Ligand code: SF4
């Protein structure tokens with residue numbers, strides 16, 4: 212059999228000292244007992260593929276792209292906790308994505324759940340198969356749209372088709388600060404995060420091209436998004452395989468924190484609850500946005516803010532990323548349940564986060580263990596506490612889980 216040629220990752224394989232510090236932080240590995248599912252195990256196996264040679268046959272040694280290895284490579288949420296602790300500073304998230312892309316090119320990936328997402332993005336430009344003509348229907352009628360906006364609000368596929376309340380609360384909050392917004396609507400194609408994370412990059416370039424071209428045509432200065440996956444993809448990945456958008460790209464928490472600090476968004480109501488905050492991996496570990504959501508929460512009168520033991524760079528993943536939830540939903544919900552237990556230990560009533568995927572999976576994790584803790588997106592709290600006194604206040608409510616599982 213012809214030896215497999217790996218992509219340019221040899222330096223990373225060589226750098227791994229097999230210390231195993233990455234193992235205990237890998238939530239995906241905790242769901243299965245196999246060393247081959249650990250970050251170290253994957254690197255070990257890749258090394259065996261790399262050194263394959265003529266002695267393999269007499270030794271009866273076969274290191275190939277077999278189904279077990281492929282499965283192990285996809286048993287990963289892309290959370291980056293392994294990278295955060297790696298002794299040898301190996302860029303492990305990039306490594307996993309590079310290997311998955313290579314596997315897809317070699318015809319052994321992605322997994323069954325991921326294939327449908329890629330096909331739908333190719334056909335209708337979103338992984339849910341939603342009607343793009345109605346993509347912008349989530350926009351709240353009372354919020355004005357501007358022909359010459361300052362901000363393009365990027366809802367993302369999940370915000371547009373599944374968790375519409377998250378972008379809705381987002382634009383309602385920004386509108387209270389007088390931000391002039393518009394959306395790309397039918398021209399808002401998938402940011403391609405699900406494709407990049409699972410290695411199926413067939414349609415990622417056309418998605419980036421469309422978004423960059425249409426966004427630049429709107430003349431806005433900034434782009435704001437409530438989805439942490441879209442934020443990472445548009446602000447960093449676009450620049451690596453296509454081009455950056457012409458706008459300054461902000462996650463909603465960054466933009467709002469600035470509005471609060473510059474006194475453009477008054478916090479009018481108290482929020483008398485004990486809350487803790489879950490760092491979405493794509494926002495925290497991947498993009499370094501740790502403080503802005505905390506600064507917002509700490510600025511709200513009445514909030515008693517408590518940290519979980521695992522926070523910031525050591526935050527436990529919610530289990531939804533990297534195409535893991537699409538393919539291994541039971542494991543993903545179990546990881547989320549562990550994160551809910553982390554939150555329960557603090558005595559918090561509410562677990563706040565800042566990503567629709569985390570909201571979905573954590574809500575399902577809470578339900579799975581009958582937890583009383585409420586899971587809320589940070590925008591939901593902001594909508595309540597920026598309401599003028601005469602407007603009726605909305606009670607905090609757990610967000611409904613999404614109907615379909617797609618994550619990256
Ligand atoms: S990115 Fe997260 S899930 Fe994937 S191997 Fe690293 S620690 Fe495990």
Ligand code: SF4
Pocket residue numbers: 226227228229230231232233234250251254296297298299300301
């Ligand atoms: S922490 Fe880094 S160097 Fe150590 S085993 Fe894991 S990948 Fe290798």
